[in-house]
Amino acid sequence: xxxxxxxxxxxxSGSLRAVSVNTAVLRAASTLAPGDTEIFLYAGIADLPAFxxxxxxxxxxxxxxxxxxxxxxxxxxxxxxxxxxxxxPGSLKNALDWLVSSHxxxxxxxxxxxxxxxxxxxxxxxxxxLSTMSARLINAASLTLPLLGRSLDAKEIVADASLAVLLRDxxxxxxxxxxx
Numbered sequence: 062x063x064x065x066x067x068x069x070x071x072x073x074s075g076s077l078r079a080v081s082v083n084t085a086v087l088r089a090a091s092t093l094a095p096g097d098t099e100i101f102l103y104a105g106i107a108d109l110p111a112f113x114x115x116x117x118x119x120x121x122x123x124x125x126x127x128x129x130x131x132x133x134x135x136x137x138x139x140x141x142x143x144x145x146x147x148x149x150p151g152s153l154k155n156a157l158d159w160l161v162s163s164h165x166x167x168x169x170x171x172x173x174x175x176x177x178x179x180x181x182x183x184x185x186x187x188x189x190x191l192s193t194m195s196a197r198l199i200n201a202a203s204l205t206l207p208l209l210g211r212s213l214d215a216k217e218i219v220a221d222a223s224l225a226v227l228l229r230d231x232x233x234x235x236x237x238x239x240x241x
Contacts, residue, residue: 068098068236071135075142075153077107082176082208083141086228088215090139090174093229095236100139103131112158121159128156129163137170137199137239144183149190157190167195172202172235174228177209202235204228 072087084102091100108124116122121129132138142153160166171191175184191198206224218224 066097068095068136068239069134070094070098070100070137070139070235071131072100072102072139072141073106073153073156074102075106075140075150077150077152080212080214081143082211082213083143083174085213085215085218086141086174086176086206086208087139089218089225090228090232092215092219093225094232098232098236101131101135103128106152106156109152109156109159112155117159117162125159128159129165132160132163132169133165135169137172137235138196139172139174139235140187141174141176142183142187144177144180147182149183149186153187154190157194161194168197170197170199170235170239172199172204172231174203174231175205178205178207179209199235199238202231202238204231 072090074081074084074087076083087100087102091102094100105124105128109128110116110122110124142150173184173187188198204227206227213221218228
């Protein structure tokens with residue numbers, strides 16, 4: 062019998078809201094993920110210090126080492142982020158800034174999940190940032206869910222057949238791309 066390696070995905074929400082649809086989508090993804098996949102939600106984005114190049118050295122703050130370790134352990138990243146003032150939220154940009162010079166990030170497969178079809182500037186900026194950082198964007202696994210104006214939690218997203226199939230299909234494409 063051949064053992065199947067578990068795919069480990071790190072989910073990062075660009076929203077700090079307690080009741081965030083972006084975070085809810087990532088939680089729903091953990092329920093809908095293929096059987097050989099585990100999704101872990103990164104919960105430390107609000108606690109990261111403001112990026113400071115003087116601290117980005119061989120001995121960065123412990124919380125930054127922990128973030129980089131999570132990135133290193135992940136086979137891929139799922140990022141779901143809102144658009145604020147036509148841009149990437151500062152908390153997400155700050156987290157990415159801490160990863161720019163890290164050896165763990167380049168080549169990492171990434172799927173982007175949007176929750177608003179109206180958001181165009183932040184996703185474009187995020188793609189530019191991630192490409193500059195040498196991420197491996199998996200466009201076929203990235204999607205926009207029609208959640209604008211809807212305050213659904215993870216269970217409600219999973220229960221909505223039209224949303225669940227879109228998310229499940231994107232996750233399957235993402236996992237297959239990682240395996241290749």
